[in-house]
Amino acid sequence: MSRMHPDLAPRNAACLLFDWDGTLVDSQYTNYRAMAAALRQEGIELAQDWFDARTGLSSAEMIRTLLDERGLSLARPVEQVVAARDALFLEEAHTVRPHAAVLAVVEAMKHRLPMAVASGGARHIIETTLKHQPFHDAFQALVTRDDVERGKPAPDIFLAAAEALGAHASRCLVYEDSDEGIAAAHAAGMTVIDVRPFTRR
Incomplete structure (x- = not known):
């Protein structure tokens, strides 16, 4: 298990929302x-x-x-x-692998904070790929583009994920790797960490 980078630490968040492609996994x-x-x-x-x-x-x-x-x-x-x-x-x-820096966050926070995957991808794709990941059982909710009217950069996916976890949007921390996702997190009134400096080789 790798150590969590201090700049990725959740601080005062009540729940954590993770984008999928490019954030949790290198797909x-x-x-x-x-x-x-x-x-x-x-x-x-x-x-x-x-x-x-x-x-x-x-x-x-x-x-x-x-x-x-x-x-x-x-x-x-x-x-x-x-x-x-x-x-x-x-x-x-089955060939898709997790981003080590974000995997370390999930491993450190599992059982400590409620967590959800909040992705613009399709549910059946994520569910299938998730089965091959070491964090396959770490999340309490999965919200995808299939579950909302509008995709990112609209805030719908993140708001639905917060609701699924029973958390107020303002207490959620989002991990993202795209400009659209960061805009969606801000539109939802959430704090966001851009993981790109930690995932790009």
Whole structure:
């Protein structure tokens, strides 16, 4: 078990909310490969730097943003492309590893503070990937894009997670790795720690 970095310590928080992709787990390249392969089936090439700059968006929102920016259209509904992306990702879900710095926080705070995963990802993807993680039993709640009307940067996911834990938003601490997620945490009235300085190699 690695030691928790002092800059990641919860301080006075009553509950902890963790983003999933890029925060709890290093799934960036696996997510990119799955999305790129799904879009390639549509004859669309996806650059990794474009993808990396929009990791706070859900898959559907990312695809719609790409189509709007390029003035493109799909041969099939966005939902079918997302389903293809999800299937490709799930084939690799067992290879996804936790970010050590954030894992140390979870291990230190397990049984001490209520914790939830609050992600713009899809529930079935996270539930499947979570089974392969060392912290699979550490969270009291899982809230995803499937559970709310609006994704990040709207605050809905974080507010729903706080409610699931029975905690007031102002006492929640969010761990995030995207600009959209940080904006969502602020919009929810929560304190947020940007984990990117601790997770980027």
